[in-house]
Amino acid sequence: MEHQINADESEPEICSINETTQCYDNVTADNTSIETETLNEKRKNYLSWDDFFMATAFLVAKRSKDPVTQVGACIVSPDKKIVGTGYNGMPIGCNDDNFPWGKNNPSKLENKYFYVCHAEMNAVLNKNSMDVRNCTIYVALFPCNECAKIIIQSGIKEVVYLSDKYSFKPEMVASKRMFKASGVSFRQHTPSKQQLVLDFSEVNSNMTQMPSTPDKSNYK
Numbered sequence: 734m735e736h737q738i739n740a741d742e743s744e745p746e747i748c749s750i751n752e753t754t755q756c757y758d759n760v761t762a763d764n765t766s767i768e769t770e771t772l773n774e775k776r777k778n779y780l781s782w783d784d785f786f787m788a789t790a791f792l793v794a795k796r797s798k799d800p801v802t803q804v805g806a807c808i809v810s811p812d813k814k815i816v817g818t819g820y821n822g823m824p825i826g827c828n829d830d831n832f833p834w835g836k837n838n839p840s841k842l843e844n845k846y847f848y849v850c851h852a853e854m855n856a857v858l859n860k861n862s863m864d865v866r867n868c869t870i871y872v873a874l875f876p877c878n879e880c881a882k883i884i885i886q887s888g889i890k891e892v893v894y895l896s897d898k899y900s901f902k903p904e905m906v907a908s909k910r911m912f913k914a915s916g917v918s919f920r921q922h923t924p925s926k927q928q929l930v931l932d933f934s935e936v937n938s939n940m941t942q943m944p945s946t947p948d949k950s951n952y953k
């Protein structure tokens with residue numbers, strides 16, 4: 734009977750590397766730092782949870798067709814699972830080629846505000862779990878009062894934001910008043926780096942953290 738060798742029991746000379754000496758240059762996605770790591774050590778340059786979820790909110794915002802402000806939101810469960818994302822956009826069935834995207838038309842009906850669904854609302858409605866109770870929502874901008882109500886009513890317990898640049902507006906003052914009254918905490922996140930670049934060509938790059946794929950034809 735033929736003896737089966739599992740992949741993880743493969744011939745050492747084929748797929749193992751000299752772990753004490755062999756190093757790989759690790760060029761980060763944003764090309765800002767290069768560090769050398771041995772393959773038997775944990776990577777050091779990985780994203781923190783806060784950076785990861787905030788970056789996800791930013792990526793989601795790239796789907797928005799709003800010509801002025803693109804907002805993304807990412808809802809995360811207490812065990813760090815993404816349970817919903819959303820960006821600002823027209824409601825389902827409201828063709829975004831036909832509805833207005835401007836904001837300076839004298840007629841309110843011809844401006845975007847009556848129609849656009851906010852990112853936070855879409856993230857809650859897009860949830861892929863039973864509910865979003867005790868979750869955290871990551872957003873670039875501090876949520877407006879309408880979004881604050883949705884956040885509170887949905888059971889979200891924490892808001893993490895990047896910028897509060899409209900803090901002087903009554904909408905944001907109202908949001909904070911409601912969050913404080915209802916026990917929703919909020920905190921500003923400072924990203925560990927200003928830029929994160931996604932370089933799709935990395936997948937074909939020679940500079941990789943992985944050893945070369947073992948030649949499986951040698952397995953018996």
Ligand SMILES: O=c1ccn([C@H]2C[C@H](O)[C@@H](COP(=O)(O)O)O2)c(=O)[nH]1
Pocket residue numbers: 799801802803804820821822836845849850851852853874875876877880
């Ligand atoms: O909490 C918020 C506040 C606003 N938005 C959306 C709504 C609009 O599409 C834009 C704001 O447009 P401006 O031209 O900057 O006034 O942002 C949101 O999704 N969430």
